[in-house]
Amino acid sequence: MSDTVEGRWAEIFGPRYLPVTTILALGVTLFAFNAFLSAAALPSAVQDLGGVEVISWATTLYLVFAIVGGAAAALLKRRLGSRASLIGLAVIFLVGTLIAAIASDMTQVLIGRSVQGFGEGVVAALCFALIPELFPSRLVPKVFGMQAVVWAVAAFGGPAGAGALTELISWRAAFLINVPFVLIFVVMCMLVVPRGEKSAEAESFPGLRLLTIGAGTMLVALAAVAPPVQAVLLLIGAAILLVIAVLLDRRAMQRLMPTDAFSLRTAVGSGLWVFLLMPVAGAATAVYLIMLLQQLWGFGPTQAAITAAVMAVAWSLSSVTVANVRQRSTRRILIRTGPLLLGAGLILVLLGLEWSQFWVLVVGQAMVGLGFGISNGYIMLTIMEASSAEERDRTSALLPTTQSAGNALGAALAGVAANAAGYPLAVGNAEVLASIVPLFIMAALFAVLAFLAALRLVQLAKVTPLATFAEE
CATH class of the missing domain: 1.20.1250.20 (MFS general substrate transporter like domains)
Structure with a gap:
């Protein structure tokens, strides 16, 4: 099919592409909703469990581990294939959700948010990686447009929905609302997403590079809450670590x-x-x-x-x-x-x-x-x-x-x-x-x-x- 043929919105929502479009929308929805979840649900969690001094870390750790997970996504796709990667990391995200939802103290909430972040960081990155595989290039702008709508709905309705669940039921319900979406996502991945080819080459785990990326991101997060002078030093340290991560990756046999x-x-x-x-x-x-x-x-x-x-x-x-x-x-x-x-x-x-x-x-x-x-x-x-x-x-x-x-x-x-x-x-x-x-x-x-x-x-x-x- 030629790229000169204009893509139509009806195509990505038609019988051929609708299942794939739905999977990508769900993947982005999970990431977007949980990025906005903390502002609405966590204050009530703090009132229930205590630990107000660490409330900001629930968002910080989610973000740090999402970035690390996103960096590792291409490697996981090569090792496990598209379908296994999406399903496996969606299950990891689900585990993090359950840890946070049944937490008895804020430490467990932070652990759950970290696990959520890593799983969803990989899922979101893989959803982007699948776009050129599953859609012709003439439809790619339509897919990006669809994702923008999902983000807008999440930005507008995410905090409101999480707030309503928190107010009407509990803050735990705001986390547990992820469960049915994850299960639908997993089932659709089993039915629709191709397995994808696994790399035949033995690949070493890029622990040093992922650690460097995570440390650099953590310094950026710390800079956001530090006094100005310390914040500048932290940002300089973060920039050095992230540059080192890029340079290490360029020299690696299996790159991220x-x-x-x-x-x-x-x-x-x-x-x-x-x-x-x-x-x-x-x-x-x-x-x-x-x-x-x-x-x-x-x-x-x-x-x-x-x-x-x-x-x-x-x-x-x-x-x-x-x-x-x-x-x-x-x-x-x-x-x-x-x-x-x-x-x-x-x-x-x-x-x-x-x-x-x-x-x-x-x-x-x-x-x-x-x-x-x-x-x-x-x-x-x-x-x-x-x-x-x-x-x-x-x-x-x-x-x-x-x-x-x-x-x-x-x-x-x-x-x-x-x-x-x-x-x-x-x-x-x-x-x-x-x-x-x-x-x-x-x-x-x-x-x-x-x-x-x-x-x-x-x-x-x-x-x-x-x-x-x-x-x-």
């Missing part, structure tokens, strides 16, 4: 990442930089906007959350809207425009707060969402098309891991900028508004860096032979 990961000399490496830097920029509003709306304008939690969710809705709608774009020249324009819209939106959000203009802020949030929505799918598609066939599993699996790392790094840097500017000690609206200016300026600068990386991606993609995958 593509050989050109984060190299600005290739389309794959440049695309990964775009995919890392955009979440770093977007973290300013993701971390602080809801709190600022309550602090500055007296919004209630629901009103503040709905305002912040404008970004997710705009991301979802714009991703679906541009999924029909066929011309590569237009796709390149969207890739370049995305980071610019993100940066402009961040500035508008800041101005809306400074001027006390609600609609300026809402337009800014919409622009932030548009920036991600119009570009993310085609950034991913361009990266996968530029990747060689033997590297495609590693490249695809690295995409959600890179995005998670960007979210973690962005949250840490946002915390450093806000703390250094005196935000935690600010008294009165004037001091708060003055203290957040460096935060948003830093975020906008990262959007500019993402734009420069996007220019490099588009430039290199023009001369990179584009592969066609999963064509029939």
